[in-house]
Amino acid sequence: MSEPRDKDEKKKDAPLKPDEASRREFLGGAGLSVTAAALSGAGALLSGSDEAEAKATWGEWFQKNYRLMTEDEKREAVLRLEKRYTEEFGKQTTVDSAPAKEGVLFGYALNIQKCIGCRRCVYACVKENNQSRDNPEIQWIRVLKMEKGNFLAGDMDKGYPDPAGIQVGGNAYKNSGVVLEGEHYYEPAEVPEKGYFYFPMQCMQCEKPPCVKVCPVRTTYRDPDGIVVIDYNWCIGCRMCIAACPYWARRFNWGEPNLPAEEMNPVTHYLGNRPRMKGVAEKCTFCLQRTRQGRYTACVEVCPVGARKFGNLLDPDSEVRKILEKKKVFRLKAELNTYPKFFYFMD
Amino acid sequence: MRKTALAMLASFTAVLLLAPALHAEDTYIHYLKNKQEPADCFESRDGYSNATRTEVEPGLPNVKCSNKTGGVLWWGDPFDGTEPMGEMPVEADYTREEAVVKPRTGQLKYYMPCTACHNGSMVPYPKNKNPRPLAMHQDIVPDSMNLQHGQGAIWCLDCHNARNRDTFIDHKGGEIGLNQPQRLCGKCHGEVYSDWRDGIHGKRIGSWEKGGKKRWWVCTECHNPHTVQERRFDPIAPEPRPQYPRTRANADHERGHGAGAGH
Numbered sequence: 001m002s003e004p005r006d007k008d009e010k011k012k013d014a015p016l017k018p019d020e021a022s023r024r025e026f027l028g029g030a031g032l033s034v035t036a037a038a039l040s041g042a043g044a045l046l047s048g049s050d051e052a053e054a055k056a057t058w059g060e061w062f063q064k065n066y067r068l069m070t071e072d073e074k075r076e077a078v079l080r081l082e083k084r085y086t087e088e089f090g091k092q093t094t095v096d097s098a099p100a101k102e103g104v105l106f107g108y109a110l111n112i113q114k115c116i117g118c119r120r121c122v123y124a125c126v127k128e129n130n131q132s133r134d135n136p137e138i139q140w141i142r143v144l145k146m147e148k149g150n151f152l153a154g155d156m157d158k159g160y161p162d163p164a165g166i167q168v169g170g171n172a173y174k175n176s177g178v179v180l181e182g183e184h185y186y187e188p189a190e191v192p193e194k195g196y197f198y199f200p201m202q203c204m205q206c207e208k209p210p211c212v213k214v215c216p217v218r219t220t221y222r223d224p225d226g227i228v229v230i231d232y233n234w235c236i237g238c239r240m241c242i243a244a245c246p247y248w249a250r251r252f253n254w255g256e257p258n259l260p261a262e263e264m265n266p267v268t269h270y271l272g273n274r275p276r277m278k279g280v281a282e283k284c285t286f287c288l289q290r291t292r293q294g295r296y297t298a299c300v301e302v303c304p305v306g307a308r309k310f311g312n313l314l315d316p317d318s319e320v321r322k323i324l325e326k327k328k329v330f331r332l333k334a335e336l337n338t339y340p341k342f343f344y345f346m347d
Numbered sequence: 348m349r350k351t352a353l354a355m356l357a358s359f360t361a362v363l364l365l366a367p368a369l370h371a372e373d374t375y376i377h378y379l380k381n382k383q384e385p386a387d388c389f390e391s392r393d394g395y396s397n398a399t400r401t402e403v404e405p406g407l408p409n410v411k412c413s414n415k416t417g418g419v420l421w422w423g424d425p426f427d428g429t430e431p432m433g434e435m436p437v438e439a440d441y442t443r444e445e446a447v448v449k450p451r452t453g454q455l456k457y458y459m460p461c462t463a464c465h466n467g468s469m470v471p472y473p474k475n476k477n478p479r480p481l482a483m484h485q486d487i488v489p490d491s492m493n494l495q496h497g498q499g500a501i502w503c504l505d506c507h508n509a510r511n512r513d514t515f516i517d518h519k520g521g522e523i524g525l526n527q528p529q530r531l532c533g534k535c536h537g538e539v540y541s542d543w544r545d546g547i548h549g550k551r552i553g554s555w556e557k558g559g560k561k562r563w564w565v566c567t568e569c570h571n572p573h574t575v576q577e578r579r580f581d582p583i584a585p586e587p588r589p590q591y592p593r594t595r596a597n598a599d600h601e602r603g604h605g606a607g608a609g610h
Contacts, residue, residue, distance in 0.1 A: 116580075122589075127411055133376055134376040137589065184601070260379075296555050306550035306564065306569070310555050312556075319547060
């Protein structure tokens with residue numbers, strides 16, 4: 001199946017990398033199998049054009065689930081994507097396929113006391129991870145503005161229908177303590193606002209991810225370094241994962257993503273920030289195109305108050321481990337037994 | 348009857364057509380389309396550590412900044428313009444790690460260097476450390492007789508070296524470079540210093556890996572030691588809000604929850 005696609009792509013005179021060029025020479029001499037030629041023909045027929053992009057799309061439709069691909073098949077898919085993105089966005093684009101590192105389990109910690117709600121993490125993430133900028137606007141991080149609460153003894157049972165209730169901090173009619181809903185469209189002239197705190201939310205990279213459990217095509221799965229990844233090519237757009245996620249972490253490309261070429265980040269990973277297509281789910285991957293190469297995530301680097309911390313949970317000297325040791329830590333909705341790798345902490 | 352239905356249909360269509368216009372202008376896409384990315388940006392806070400946008404190599408900017416606020420959003424090269432941190436913090440096991448900082452001297456308003464004026468002849472050395480009104484630099488410390496830092500226990504010359512103004516001085520008389528303020532601050536703020544050393548307090552960029560190269564933010568890149576009581580941290584402008592859902596003109600629907608809604 002790979003041979004005819006390469007032959008077709010050869011027509012295009014896009015610059016080839018040296019290794020790619022030699023591979024193509026080799027394949028050119030290798031001859032074509034009958035089935036592959038037939039499939040390629042059908043592809044051109046179905047797509048109604050013989051443009052390289054149409055053929056590349058056809059090639060993508062017929063690739064395996066990423067987890068089942070051999071190393072060769074992965075390399076081929078990556079090369080095809082690199083070529084396509086380079087043409088589409090007019091800049092040299094790399095698509096990494098680095099696997100999880102040995103002995104690494106990524107963990108994240110966020111100091112909820114420090115966060116000022118400036119949303120710089122949101123846009124650092126958008127710039128790094130090639131989200132659709134508009135229509136649909138996709139952002140992986142949401143910052144919730146939450147009211148600072150208090151626990152007034154007098155309010156605790158006032159008006160509560162059943163005095164034997166177990167609700168903590170308020171009652172059915174009147175909130176006391178921290179209200180559990182937040183606003184994320186807040187737009188004051190300046191942050192932080194008095195009387196509020198800010199609560200950023202993104203993918204928690206659960207150890208038992210409900211989204212993975214429900215995915216009918218198993219295109220989303222958890223890699224050994226703890227990151228829940230998506231093979232966008234196998235996503236059928238059923239949005240079960242979005243419904244299953246208790247953390248509002250996943251986004252859906254309702255339309256063709258709108259990513260201006262000059263805004264596009266050309267350093268990508270197959271399972272991470274490569275440009276997505278219409279009809280697939282996406283979410284935070286702890287910037288695996290960066291973190292698997294040793295770099296901090298974009299949101300950690302941008303946080304102007306240093307509230308975001310990241311590191312290897314298996315390394316006792318790492319920042320996250322020190323936080324787990326020294327600070328008051330909680331995980332969101334821990335009672336759901338999802339075992340998030342995202343910790344909130346306080347000084 | 349039919350007329351009413353038509354009118355209703357017309358008004359409904361009008362609402363539909365108007366719907367995109369209902370999106371207020373303060374969104375990311377608005378700034379993306381209508382505003383240029385500024386060349387002068389700031390890293391943590393405006394006036395504390397500023398950065399000028401250039402290219403580290405063709406096509407790779409050193410920083411990407413917000414079109415709205417000018418805050419740095421993305422580092423192309425996290426080590427651009429840095430120098431080695433120098434003496435690593437004691438007790439910590441970072442001997443295998445490469446730590447760099449951005450020199451503070453480049454960010455200081457009056458650094459020419461300081462000893463260009465404070466050299467004993469142009470400006471005489473102070474006789475003692477007692478508080479007195481300042482003749483200059485009131486923009487940094489408006490009321491030197493009532494210095495906020497230390498609540499009266501310390502004064503300028505407990506930190507600034509009277510004899511060599513290009514350095515700090517610690518409580519034992521040891522000189523500390525202006526680019527290593529953490530070594531001075533840590534003398535009193537031990538608990539925070541310990542957290543900073545462990546990477547819990549403050550900020551680092553670069554490599555998360557053990558032994559990887561990191562740029563550490565030093566104390567004065569975020570904190571102004573001269574205004575610690577009032578204006579401890581000035582509020583800053585946030586980045587644009589997310590777009591409202593297609594059918595909403597405002598965010599009133601989310602204010603329907605919570606304590607403010609008067610349940």
